[in-house]
Amino acid sequence: MNDFDDQLRELLPRLRRFALSLTRDPSSADDLVQATLERAITHLASKRSEGDLRAWLFSILYRRFVDQHRSARRYARMLELFGRGGDDDQQPSTERSVLAQHSLGAFERLSGEQRALLLAVTVEGMSYKEVAQMLDVPMGTVMSRLSRARQALRDLCEGEITAPRLRILK
Numbered sequence: 761m762n763d764f765d766d767q768l769r770e771l772l773p774r775l776r777r778f779a780l781s782l783t784r785d786p787s788s789a790d791d792l793v794q795a796t797l798e799r800a801i802t803h804l805a806s807k808r809s810e811g812d813l814r815a816w817l818f819s820i821l822y823r824r825f826v827d828q829h830r831s832a833r834r835y836a837r838m839l840e841l842f843g844r845g846g847d848d849d850q851q852p853s854t855e856r857s858v859l860a861q862h863s864l865g866a867f868e869r870l871s872g873e874q875r876a877l878l879l880a881v882t883v884e885g886m887s888y889k890e891v892a893q894m895l896d897v898p899m900g901t902v903m904s905r906l907s908r909a910r911q912a913l914r915d916l917c918e919g920e921i922t923a924p925r926l927r928i929l930k
Contacts, residue, residue: 764804767813768797774814774884775821781879782825782872792828796821812890819894822876866916874909881906 775796779789799820800807807816867875880886880894888906892899 764813768800768817771814771817775817778818778876778879778884779821779825781883782822782876784868792821792825795824799824811893815886815890815893818880818884818886818890819896822894825876826872863917866913869916870909870912873905874912877902877906877909878913 772793775793776789779792779796780786783789783792796817800817807813867878870878876895877891880891881888886894888899888902891906892902895902897905
């Protein structure tokens with residue numbers, strides 16, 4: 761059991777980062793991680809012994825998010841809250857700020873499933889097989905959905921950066 765506790769502690773920051781990327785709200789992310797851990801601990805006996813703990817936890821977290829999203833319909837409010845960031849003392853260049861804001865805006869416009877796929881593979885470094893287990897779909901489906909998510913992000917990023925909006929000041 762100590763080994764399980766140690767593994768949970770090690771995976772906690774990754775779970776929170778993944779939850780935060782889905783919910784866009786720190787308190788909702790914390791609630792989602794807590795619900796995930798509660799479910800994992802209570803259903804530990806049903807976990808396959810040969811299965812990867814990380815993939816199992818991410819699967820629980822993702823499914824809990826989808827269930828909460830369907831029932832609560834709080835998605836728009838979460839995105840709005842995520843858009844408000846804190847001010848840093850050290851400001852990056854204007855060009856980098858605009859590009860970063862544009863990229864984040866494009867990422868936010870992707871569907872929840874596309875964001876989850878991109879984050880699981882690119883940020884968390886999960887394999888296609890682990891993501892397939894997490895989403896309970898075939899590995900080929902993960903690969904094609906990931907390809908479409910990457911293309912959608914490229915299209916969103918490339919499509920708007922060429923025509924920046926200018927504000928008219930009076």
